[in-house]
Amino acid sequence: MNDLLFALSELHFIRPVWLVLLPAVAALWFAVRRGAADTGLVEAGIAAHLHEALTVGSGGKRRLKAIDGVALGISLAAIGAAGPTWSRVPDPFVAQTVPMVVVLKVTPSMTANDVAPTRLERAKQKISDLLALRAGARTALVAYAGSAHLAVPLTNDPTVMQPYLEGLAPDVMPKEGANAAQALSKAREILSGDAANGAILFVLDSLDSTDLEALNAPGDSGSVLGTLVMLPAEATDPGIDGLGALKVRVTADNSDIRSLDRMLNADYRRNLNETGTQPWDDRGWLLAFPAALLTLIWFRRGWTMRWAAVLIVAGWSVSVPAPADAGVADWFFTPDQQGWLAYRDKNYKKAAELFTDPMWKARAQYRDGQYEQAAQTYDRLDTPEAAFAKGMAHIRSRGYREAIAAFEETLALDPEYPNAEDNLEIAREILDYVETAREQSDTGEDTGIGADDVVFDNKDARGQETTIEPETGGDQLLTADQWMKFVDTRTSDFLRQRFAIEAAQK
Known part of the structure; x- marks a missing residue:
């Protein structure tokens, strides 16, 4: 759509x-x-x-x-x-793009080169293009073969996902097969924490008939299912053909991912219209x-x-002289209208400069990361919405005491304001944790906290470089924490070890 x-x-x-x-x-x-x-x-x-x-x-x-x-x-x-x-008018505290879990099939069949350079490499390129298209929207990555594993949790930073995406290969997966049903269950589990519906995008080249029923069944989380088919135009697959989800075949340009993003995002925006509390955008x-x-x-x-x-x-042009520095846009749009156009184009810095309405100015500052300035702007308004937003801005700028005061102000103005009481409790817990950690650090009571890193200085090129091998106990697998302490290699090696630990635990 x-x-x-x-x-x-x-x-x-x-x-x-x-x-x-x-x-x-x-x-x-x-x-x-x-x-x-x-x-x-x-x-x-x-x-x-x-x-x-x-x-x-x-x-x-x-x-x-x-x-x-x-x-x-x-x-x-x-x-x-x-x-x-x-x-509805966009809520600055709610993402306007659908949270998405990308489920990538990582099996030997994905190494076929009928889609250049290979199906798997082209799939990685398409996922990278999708991350760029979604402009920082929350996205998670699940890889599956005989078992399904979370590679990257929901994040709005595409640079975090890129190295893990590049490290995925069939030899990383601990179990042979293609269990798409388990991957779907893992994706729905990730989205279950979101209040709004999410989207699940499968990137695959084939689908077993045993998984077809599970993928066609409606999910409890209300997630929307889409499929990017990594097959050449003339190839077909019975399992994919019987799939009722939105299906788009891979193309040489970005029309495939743009089409999928529009279709998957439409249901999310419809859900925001139905469940949102923001006023309608006239x-x-x-x-x-x-x-x-x-x-x-x-x-x-x-x-x-x-x-x-x-x-x-003629009379209007004579009686209302334009300012000397006015641009063409000033002839047709008010500053707030120009600010809204910049806000819609995600140019939040420019929008914050253009807006004269304090509420919208603060929203633009918040989206641009100017949290302290946003809190000051919100402070000019005496409404529950402004007080709540001020508390969120203080949380972002680590002003936890100010955030507590703002949430208390919100509840004083409107005792039933959504999420105000929950956020007040969270802010109090954060402040208590920070102050406790600071007291323990000052008194030396914190135990079990070692150095952040161990560095062997060899800047003068004296002696030989030394590599410390961790104790693995023969064939015993390291825990994820142990592996992270010693890992100094490719992402694929880390993923192989982590997926093997998860498979062994199951």
Whole structure:
């Protein structure tokens, strides 16, 4: 589903009472149109068929008249006043892009080179392109063969996922096979912690019939399932063909991942519309532009008020001089409207500079990482929403005491404000933990905390480089913590060890 189809499916009106003007406008248009046609025949003083034959061009009923522009302009104004909308105002504390778990099949079949360079390498490239397209949205990575393993938990930093993605290879997986059902269960488990629906994207080349039923069954988490098929155009697979999920075959360009991202994101945005608490985003202002363009027809000879528009525009331009540093955008948009355009394009720094509305200015500062400035801006407002947002900004800037005070202020203004009480308890726990750790550090009571790193200084190139081999106890596997202390090798080696530990524990 593209953006246009999504907007049409979610379209409704905030103030639908204004739509009652449309039948009245239609009746007025019909009456004036009919009267104008009858008058023309009477004034001509000839028969209707002779009048039509002697008239150059189309009939009077088909020619554009002044009433057409007036009726259309009033209709656009009425629809705009009704408040058309199809989405809510974005919540700065809720991601506007669907949380996604990418499930990558890592089996020997994925090393086939019918999709250059190989199916697996092309799949990694597509996942990297998807991460760039999603612009920092929360994404997790699951790898599966005979068993499924979480490679990277949900993160909004694509640089964290990249080395683990590159390290995946069939020899890393501890168990042979292709257990897609277990991978699906793992992905749904990851998404179960999210309040909103998420998306699961399988990147694979084939699907066993034993897994088909599990993937076609609806999940309890409400997650949406999509599939990127790593097969050439002429190849088919019975399992994938029977899959009811959104299926897109790999392409040479990015049209495949763009299509998948749009389709998977549509359900998430629909869920935000249904469950969100933000006000609806009134898009009626969009109709002001075509309504204003209709005034241009007043300059036609014989049309009513053709000089009135010129006088109004001239008087306005003389009485309201533009500032010397005003740009072209200032002629058409207010600073808040320009700020919203920058905010929509995710240019939060520019949006924060443009907004004059303190609430939106603070939201832009928060999204840009200016947490202290956002807290100061929120402090100017005396609403529960502003107090709650101020607390979140203080949490981000590690001002836990200020955050506690802000959440307490939120509850004082609105005792039922969503998540305020929970966040207050979390802020108190964080502050207690930080102060306890600081006290123990000052008194030397903290035990079991060793050095962050062990460094052997050899800057002068004296002696030989020494490698310390960890004690593994023969074939005994290291724990994940032990491995992380000694790992100094490729990511694939770390993943192989970690997946083997998980498989052995199961």
